[in-house]
Amino acid sequence: MSDANALKDLGNKAFAAKDYDKAIDLFSQAIDKDPKNHVLYSNRSAAKAGKKDWAGALADAEECIKLNSQWGKGWARKGAALHGARRYDEAIAAYRSGLAVEDSPALRKGLDEVTEAKASEGAGAFGKMFSDPNLLGKLAANPRTQKHLADPSFVEKIRLYQQNPMMAQNAFEDPRMIDVMGVAMGIDIQGFARPEGSDELPPEVPQSPPQPSASTSKPEPAAPVQEDVEMAEEDEEEAKAKKEALAAKEKGAAAYKQKNFEEAAKEFQRAWDLWPKDVTFLTNLGAVYFQQGDYDKAIEACEKAVEEGRNIRADYKLIAKAYGRIGSAYVKKGDLESAIKNFNKSLTEHRTPDILNKLREAERTKSERERQAYIDPEKSAAAREEGNAQFKAGSFADAVKSYTESIKRDPSDARGYNNRAAAYLKLAALPEALKDTNEAIKTDPTFVKAYIRKSNILYAMREYDKALETIQQAREIDAEHKHTAEISQQELKVQQALWSQRGEETQEQTLERAMRDPEVANIMNDPVMQQILQQAQTNPGALQDHMKNPVVRAKIQKLINAGIIRTR
Known part of the structure; x- marks a missing residue:
């Protein structure tokens, strides 16, 4: 018997390492020594499910139930195997049988998951649900759904689905239809539902990935994956390992605070080796490597935290933290694209202001780096000359494109803005032209031609007083009097327009x-x-x-x- 227990412990460790073939072999050896031990069949069922051998998992689950029908986990194993084989009705029956002998969270949530999987199969399943001619009567008799029938549009929607079952594929866009499904199937769906925002799942069934909203295609419902490290009840050896792991974690935290990072890394690694069921050991290890400047190791540790966290269905907040730390490490490495990718993954798991701010900063830095990398004064001059040729040929829209390229290549050259303003003026895009002259003046406050062009644009906009003020500024800036004639001509033109506009206007x-x-x-x-x-x-x-x-x-x-x- 002790040999069987030793083999079981080895099988549990192999399962935790996802070496399912080895786990199956070890559990099989244990069964040979202790064929009446129902826990061994349960564990082997889980290992076979890890390989997606649903038939083998089901056979072992049924043998477990045969040996001990009052043990709820055996029914959970059967339900999960049937769920994986997509035999949803039988899986539901198995979970209900288990609940009849033991009211456990794993069974209740397993039932919830398989019910959702069945509901997601498509319009065919929904059509059957709505095909019952007595459905409205059942809804009226049920206290949960009775209140929904007070909404005429809701009643009309149900009748529409009864008349055309193919339209029922969109039924669950209305959350009230969950209650309808429960009544139609004879179960209390809401009683099994998870609280909003919860990612807690039963050990036998993993979280399904988010389904796309598009109605054109529906991915297959995610099958349960038996990756539950907790194969059986915690024994004394496991309890001891857990206690030692937590103690090592405390030592690591203390060393981290004292900036003794080598000691901290040693303790966090030891904690994980002792008890590979708490990914905070790995994220803490990643934090140590991050402080040491070993960003590759920090990324490796946190990526392992994500992978292992998925396997043991860790809290989504812990997964988010790992992704966030990976993103921060990539920022330090200068790989902003990878940083942004991981920050987004973190926010998908759990949205926090800290990670959101890091994402925005990384995006801003990446955008600025790309802008700076694009700057090339020689190519800017070439694009501007190309724009000048297009302008002279009367191709003003093409000139705008060339001047825009010139500005991107060298945003510190005011000539690009001023030339583009001239092209916009020809296209009668006066607000854009005015904006460009303002940008040219901002870039080079001594650029006289920009003031003259701005005055011309304001003149075209009939803003004569502003046009006059601008041309006067041009005269003040033109210290070498290189543009005196052009300024005087523009000033006279504006003055005449002002006199004409005001005419006999009273004070x-x-x-x-x-x-x-x-x-x-x-x-x-x-x-x-x-x-x-x-x-x-x-x-x-x-x-x-x-x-x-x-x-x-x-x-x-x-x-x-x-x-x-x-x-x-």
Whole structure:
């Protein structure tokens, strides 16, 4: 008997390592020595299910039940094997039989999972559910579904599915249909449902991957995978290993806090070797490697945490933490693409502000690196020359594309923005043209041609006072007087437009028009400027004194251009 127990322990360890063939061989040897031990058949059933040998898993589960029909785990093994074989009705019956002898979470959740798998098979199964002519009567008699029938649109939807069962494939977009399914199948689905956001699954059935919402195709329901490390009840040796592992974890944490990373790594690794059922040992080990700057080892440890965590159905938050740590390690390695990929995986498992911020920062850094890598002044000049040729040929849309490429290649060259503004002006895209001249001025505040072009654009937009102000700025900046003739011509054109626009406009009409400009309104509402203007009415010479102040001069010039202050 002791030999059988020793073989069982070895089989459990092989199973934990996912060496299913070895586990099956060891459990078989144990059965030869102790053929009446129902736990051994249960364990071998789990190992066969790990290989997706559903027929073999079912045979062992039935033998386990034959030896001890009052043991709930045997029924759970049978239900899981039938689930894997997609014999859903029989699996449901097995789980119900198990619940009749033992009310365990594994059985209840196993029943929940297989019921969901059956429901997801497609419109055919849904059509059968809605084909019952007495369905509405059953729903009315059930307290859970009775309230749903108060909604006429819900009743109409059920009748539509009864008339056309193929449309029932979209039925479960309405969560109330879960209750309908429960009544139709004679079970309380909501009683078995997981709380929202929970990823806890029974040991016999793994979590199914999220199903796509598209109705054009449906993946096969995920079959249960028997990867439950907890093969049987925890014995004294296992309890001892767990206790030692937790103690090693505490030592590792203490060493980590003291920045004794070598000792911390040793203890966390020892904890995992002793008790490979808690992936926090591995994520902690990854954190140690991260602090040591060994990012490859940190990634390796956390990837193992993800893999093993999936096998033992660890909390999704722990999986998310492992992915997040992998992402951080890739950031340190400079591999932002892999970092972004893992941060996204982490957020899929569990959304946290910390990882979301890391993702956004990685995306920003990656985008900036790509932008910087694209910069090439020589290629920028070539694209700009190509744009100039297209502009002269009258191909303004193509010129915009070439100037855009020039800007991307060298965003510090104001000529690209200014040239593109000229092309936009030809295309009558005035807001885009104005935006580009502003960007050109921002890039090079001494670029006189950008001011002249901006004045032309404002003139085309009939913003004559702003056009005048801009061309005056161009005159101030043109210290070497290289553009005097062009500036004078533009200024005269704007002045004539202003005189024509205002015509016989009264002072009140001028004020009303000018106050629509927020800048003019701010100046007029400024108490200091109000005082200056009042003083100027009684003493015009005082205005010349105030004009010596550059800030005041700019504001007064703005009012002159707007027509509020009229000069002779």
